[in-house]
Amino acid sequence: MTGPTTDPETLRGRALDALTAARDRTTLLTTCVDEPDLTAQHSPLMSPLVWDLAHIGNQEEQWLLRAVGGQEALRPEIDSLYDAFEHPRAERPALPLLPPRQARAYAAEVRARVLDVLEGTALHGTRLTEAGFAFGMIAQHEQQHDETMLITHQLRRGPQALIAPDPGPAPLFTGPREVLVPGGAFTMGTSEEPWALDNERPAHRRHVPPFLIDTTPVTNAEYQAFIDDGGYDEPRWWAPEGWAHIRRHAIRAPLFWRRDGGQWLRRRFGVTEAVPPDEPVLHVCWYEADAYARWAGRRLPTEAEWEKAARFDPATGRSTRYPWGDADPAPEHANLGQRHLRPAPAGSYPAGESPLGVRQLIGDVWEWTASDFLPYPGFRAFPYREYSEVFFGPEYKVLRGGSFAVDPVACRGTFRNWDYPVRRQIFSGFRTARSAEDA
CATH class of the missing domain: 3.90.1580.10 (paralog of FGE (formylglycine-generating enzyme))
Structure with a gap:
């Protein structure tokens, strides 16, 4: 992209690419360690990795399925668990969080439905959908949490779990x-x-x-x-x-x-x-x-x-x-x-x-x-x-x-x-x- 574009298919493709890249990174960050590392709190400054994983899915559900797609809530009972303002990070390990398998399944189900919403949404007409803003906002949100999870990996004690070329x-x-x-x-x-x-x-x-x-x-x-x-x-x-x-x-x-x-x-x-x-x-x-x-x-x-x-x-x-x-x-x-x-x-x-x-x-x-x-x-x-x-x-x-x-x-x-x-x-x-x- 060399500047703002209004072509709907270009915008749709850009949104799909951004959402896919974010999810690929989330998957890497949450599959490179075993389940105990996902549920542990590695620092009181950070959430357990499994909280970030389900929070990503919950934000995506609230904004893309409910607000843009007009769909009924999938898991309304978990909204408060993954409200960042309701629960400080230091307190999140004590919450009844979704275990890793359920958190992954929830995020995957949300994403499958979001792809249908993206395909069927006119990317204009409202401020939330104009130029695909809501999809871009959620892709940015997930990438911001990916950076947060990478910080957690840096704070984590234990053997090397991530590898990348210098x-x-x-x-x-x-x-x-x-x-x-x-x-x-x-x-x-x-x-x-x-x-x-x-x-x-x-x-x-x-x-x-x-x-x-x-x-x-x-x-x-x-x-x-x-x-x-x-x-x-x-x-x-x-x-x-x-x-x-x-x-x-x-x-x-x-x-x-x-x-x-x-x-x-x-x-x-x-x-x-x-x-x-x-x-x-x-x-x-x-x-x-x-x-x-x-x-x-x-x-x-x-x-x-x-x-x-x-x-x-x-x-x-x-x-x-x-x-x-x-x-x-x-x-x-x-x-x-x-x-x-x-x-x-x-x-x-x-x-x-x-x-x-x-x-x-x-x-x-x-x-x-x-x-x-x-x-x-x-x-x-x-x-x-x-x-x-x-x-x-x-x-x-x-x-x-x-x-x-x-x-x-x-x-x-x-x-x-x-x-x-x-x-x-x-x-x-x-x-x-x-x-x-x-x-």
Whole structure:
């Protein structure tokens, strides 16, 4: 897809492909371990994998069978069990959840009926069906839970269960350390992307003063220099809440890192390995990213700065769908879709750089920004308040760009993620910026 399309058969095919890809990934993530690993809670931060599996089916039933297809509920008695707002993750193992066999059968039955609904639905006429939005929303929802399940796999203790090829070797990046983004207005958000979610809307003009931004995400080697310089021992680099948090939890390095003699090791999907120096740093919270940026004499970019660096084309003055243009992501553009189980070395994917020359803005690691998660001017919740509206406020920080664990259907130049600033189990990294007047 190179931009919005209205052809119904093209849209139907796109929806089918997206739903199928999501289900194939869900199947991989829930069949690569035995039943005890599906029903166990591997961290109080995460649900049992079997909860995610049935929740995926339940959301698909509610929106595609009931709301779009007008069908009677298959299992109305389980709606409350799989309501993410009714039951916090830490409490879900105590619920009378569907066992793995029943959860798989339920999700499969829902999907079989959904394919009939997709075939018979006119993809226009209502906001929910326009351009296949509801089908795209559910494909994105499933892929978001697939990323959540991949996080659970990373937290899981035990032998390696997932295997994927590593990204190809990349020559050492020798380009400029930072890129100047010109000041001025640009179009932020979207009103045209058919499957964009409510918090990405509407498109609006945003003025951003000139600034400089890192060409690539901060690497493990760069972050290790912060550690070696006593970064975790110096309160002046930390926001007060962040300093209190790392002291209370004895945090001394990114999650999953440990020192062995003079070497840093990390645990990655059941394998212990040396921390690769040229990869983007991973599993750091917002407070750690902010502290590193202060130590480096820089700061985190705002969300608007990040999006301008990713989408603004100074030659045309327009905002593109992705850094490389309007075409859907291809393997040469970005590290997406769980194709690999790690970030690619910093400086990879030259075909995916923005017109200004910034690399790896999409894929590899979610990037923390300085911004709170807030609505855009003219925001309207759709199709339900609980996707975005209930999270707006200073408690959450915005992440941008996606990670190697994000599927292309759930990643765009306008896509917004958010989380608490203490979260580290997510596939999060960052890049830094500075104001042009500081240059």
